[in-house]
Amino acid sequence: MANSLAxxxxxxxxxxxxxxxxxxxxxxxxxxxxxxxxxxFLERQQPDVLCLQETKQRDDAFAFDAFTxxxxxxxxxxxxxxxxxxxxxxxxxxxxxxxxxxxxxxxxARLIGALCGDTWVFSAYVPNGRSLGSEHFGYKMAWLxxxxxxxxxxxxxxxVAILGDYNIAPRxxxxxxxxxxxxxxxxxxxxxxxxxSLAIHGYRDVFADQHPEGGIYSWWDYRDGAFHKGHGMRIxxxxxxxxxxxxxxxxxxxxxxxxxxxxxxxxPVVFDFS
DNA sequence: ATGTCCCAACTTTTGGGA
Numbered sequence: 001m002a003n004s005l006a007x008x009x010x011x012x013x014x015x016x017x018x019x020x021x022x023x024x025x026x027x028x029x030x031x032x033x034x035x036x037x038x039x040x041f042l043e044r045q046q047p048d049v050l051c052l053q054e055t056k057q058r059d060d061a062f063a064f065d066a067f068t069x070x071x072x073x074x075x076x077x078x079x080x081x082x083x084x085x086x087x088x089x090x091x092x093x094x095x096x097x098x099x100x101x102x103x104x105x106x107x108x109a110r111l112i113g114a115l116c117g118d119t120w121v122f123s124a125y126v127p128n129g130r131s132l133g134s135e136h137f138g139y140k141m142a143w144l145x146x147x148x149x150x151x152x153x154x155x156x157x158x159x160v161a162i163l164g165d166y167n168i169a170p171r172x173x174x175x176x177x178x179x180x181x182x183x184x185x186x187x188x189x190x191x192x193x194x195x196x197s198l199a200i201h202g203y204r205d206v207f208a209d210q211h212p213e214g215g216i217y218s219w220w221d222y223r224d225g226a227f228h229k230g231h232g233m234r235i236x237x238x239x240x241x242x243x244x245x246x247x248x249x250x251x252x253x254x255x256x257x258x259x260x261x262x263x264x265x266x267x268p269v270v271f272d273f274s
Numbered sequence: 275a276t277g278t279c280c281c282a283a284c285t286t287t288t289g290g291g292a
Contacts, residue, residue, distance in 0.1 A: 029279075029280070029292085030279090030280055030281080032280090032281090033279090033280070054280095054292090056280075056281070080281090080282090081280095081281055081282060081290095081291095082281085082290095082291075128291080128292060130291090130292085167292095221278080221292090222277095222278035222279050222292090223275095223276080223277050223278050223279090224275080224276095224277050224278085225277085262279090264279095265278085265279075265292080
């Protein structure tokens with residue numbers, strides 16, 4: 001009994017044996033359908049914090065008990081049929097923040113954050129935008145301006161990670177064929193300028209820092225066998241504040257989660273910080 | 275190939291969204 005208790009305390013008080021922190025993000029395209037996969041992912045990859053997008057659940061349907069049993073605290077911001085974001089943590093979950101607290105929140109349940117240990121972590125689901133010049137593209141850009149203001153609101157010494165489905169591929173090398181996407185959303189100058197603005201505040205696309213060569217994707221359309229053809233995009237990002245970005249050790253896409261029975265169209269992306 | 279998946283509803287098919 002004493003042994004068991006000591007082991008449990010050890011488990012709860014230290015994230016990983018080598019003192020790194022592992023933060024992951026995953027657009028699950030319905031947590032109703034993907035719960036078992038998410039629980040298996042927690043077991044297999046042992047993230048300290050997991051950001052989820054497109055839970056497509058109301059708060060009263062969210063599986064708080066299953067995540068508690070897996071050793072995670074959780075907060076969820078959902079609306080039901082569309083959108084929905086969540087944050088799971090086993091290193092603390094304090095001062096929860098729901099949305100921007102502004103008119104941009106009318107575009108859905110797309111942002112949740114909390115202080116996890118010594119790091120602010122946000123799970124973001126950026127509007128898709130549909131097509132350049134559409135009303136939906138307009139609110140994508142307005143939403144990104146609010147995200148920019150949030151990022152800029154933190155001090156230079158604060159560790160902030162804004163992870164999620166940005167629906168933007170930062171570089172041409174982050175898509176399978178830039179020519180095929182001419183005139184489409186996700187790669188337009190306006191959308192990339194929103195990422196560049198975050199960079200002006202010192203935020204870094206830490207996956208790109210780890211993989212300057214590109215060619216690694218996190219999303220593949222369900223249609224047309226896109227995954228097997230390698231037709232993907234890297235649109236699931238971690239933008240990290242300067243002091244946190246310096247701590248990046250590793251970043252990878254867990255492509256196994258795009259395979260098998262009933263995958264999401266997104267694979268999880270995992271980030272290790274020292 | 276606008277080719278799939280997921281959700282909800284004026285629900286057993288259809289339409290919206292990605």
